[in-house]
Amino acid sequence: MADSDVRADKKVQTMTDHNVYDSDQTDDLPSNWGRWGDDDERGTLNLITAESRLRGYAELASGEVVSLAVPISPSLFAGGGPWPRSQVLSPPPVQQTMTYTGSPPRALSDVLLIYTHHVHMTHIDALAHIPLDGLVYPGKSLFETTRGGTINHGSTSAFTGGIVTRGILLDLAPGARLDAEYVIHAADLDAALERTGRSLEPGDAVVIRGGWRVREREDIDDPYPYFALDVIQWLADHDVSIIASDVGDRVLSKPGAEIPLHDVALARLGMPLIDGAEVEELAETADRLGRWAFLFVCGPMPVQNSTGVPVNPLALF
Numbered sequence: 400m401a402d403s404d405v406r407a408d409k410k411v412q413t414m415t416d417h418n419v420y421d422s423d424q425t426d427d428l429p430s431n432w433g434r435w436g437d438d439d440e441r442g443t444l445n446l447i448t449a450e451s452r453l454r455g456y457a458e459l460a461s462g463e464v465v466s467l468a469v470p471i472s473p474s475l476f477a478g479g480g481p482w483p484r485s486q487v488l489s490p491p492p493v494q495q496t497m498t499y500t501g502s503p504p505r506a507l508s509d510v511l512l513i514y515t516h517h518v519h520m521t522h523i524d525a526l527a528h529i530p531l532d533g534l535v536y537p538g539k540s541l542f543e544t545t546r547g548g549t550i551n552h553g554s555t556s557a558f559t560g561g562i563v564t565r566g567i568l569l570d571l572a573p574g575a576r577l578d579a580e581y582v583i584h585a586a587d588l589d590a591a592l593e594r595t596g597r598s599l600e601p602g603d604a605v606v607i608r609g610g611w612r613v614r615e616r617e618d619i620d621d622p623y624p625y626f627a628l629d630v631i632q633w634l635a636d637h638d639v640s641i642i643a644s645d646v647g648d649r650v651l652s653k654p655g656a657e658i659p660l661h662d663v664a665l666a667r668l669g670m671p672l673i674d675g676a677e678v679e680e681l682a683e684t685a686d687r688l689g690r691w692a693f694l695f696v697c698g699p700m701p702v703q704n705s706t707g708v709p710v711n712p713l714a715l716f
Contacts (some may be wrong), residue, residue, distance in 0.1 A: 429635040430667040432537040439537055440557045442526050442669020446640045447564045451602030455565035455694035465684050467676045467712040468521040515707035524672040527553035528706040531666040549704045556703040566604040566695030568685050576610020579622040585633035595691035601638035604695040608678040609646035631663045643673035681714050
C-alpha cells in the first residue's frame with residue numbers, strides 16, 4: 400500500500416461534536432495497519448531514522464539531563480506490615496534469611512515483583528497491551544499474539560534496542576495545570592507547539608504536560624484531563640513516533656469510557672505510549688533555557704515478550 404493511500408485511510412470520518420468514536424467502525428479510525436507490513440512489531444518507531452536522531456543530537460547545548468520518570472518506592476512483599484505503603488526499620492523475615500546468614504553477610508539482594516501497568520509508575524506500553532475488536536496491531540488475532548502462553552507479537556521485545564530521537568515538549572498549561580476533566584483537543588496541541596517556535600518532523604517524540612503529577616493521584620477514579628480523538632488524528636498526521644504524558648485517557652474503570660490513546664494510538668497507529676511521565680522538571684528546565692526541543696532517550700529494560708516495562712526516559716539539552 401502506498402504511503403499516500405495509508406494517509407488517506409487515516410482520516411477520521413466518525414467524529415462527533417465531542418470527538419467520541421464508535422469502536423464498531425474501526426475502519427474509519429486512524430490506522431497504520433499494513434503501512435510497514437503485516438508482521439510489523441515496531442509501529443511508529445519505524446519513523447525514527449538516522450535523520451531524526453541527528454535532529455535530537457543537534458539540540459544538545461548545555462549538557463543538562465532531566466528524568467521523566469516517577470521514582471519508585473517498592474512496597475515490602477514479605478513481612479513488614481500492610482501492603483502497599485508500609486515502612487519498617489528492618490528487612491522482612493525472607494530478606495533476613497537470604498542476606499543475614501553468617502556474620503557479616505556477604506551480600507544484600509532483592510526480589511522485585513512488578514505490575515508493569517501500575518498507574519503510579521512510569522512505564523511504556525507495548526503494542527500488544529490493548530487489542531481492539533480482538534485484534535492487536537497490525538491486525539493480528541489474540542490467538543496469534545498469545546499462542547504458546549506468552550506475548551509473541553507486539554511485545555516489549557521491540558524496545559530492546561532503545562529509543563533515541565528528537566523530543567519536543569508541548570506544555571498545555573504553562574505555569575499552571577489544566578482543569579479536572581478538561582478535554583484536550585488538537586487545537587490545544589497546535590497552540591502549545593506554536594509557543595515553542597518549533598515544528599514537528601516525522602519520527603519526533605512528543606512529551607505533553609497538563610500539570611497533573613502522577614504521584615499526586617491517590618485514586619484511579621479521580622477526575623483528571625484526558626485526550627479527545629482528534630488529538631490522535633493530530634499525532635497521526637504529524638507522524639509522531641512515541642508519546643509521553645502526565646495525563647492520558649479517561650479512567651478505564653468507568654463503563655463506556657473512551658480511551659483513544661490506547662484504543663487508537665496504541666492499537667491502530669502502533670504508537671508506543673509512555674504512561675505516567677513526570678514532566679514538571681522538564682517544563683521548568685525548558686522554560687529556564689527557553690528551549691522546548693531536546694534529545695529524547697529511552698532505554699527500557701531488555702525484558703522480552705511482555706506487554707509493558709518500567710522506563711526512565713531522559714531529556715538531554
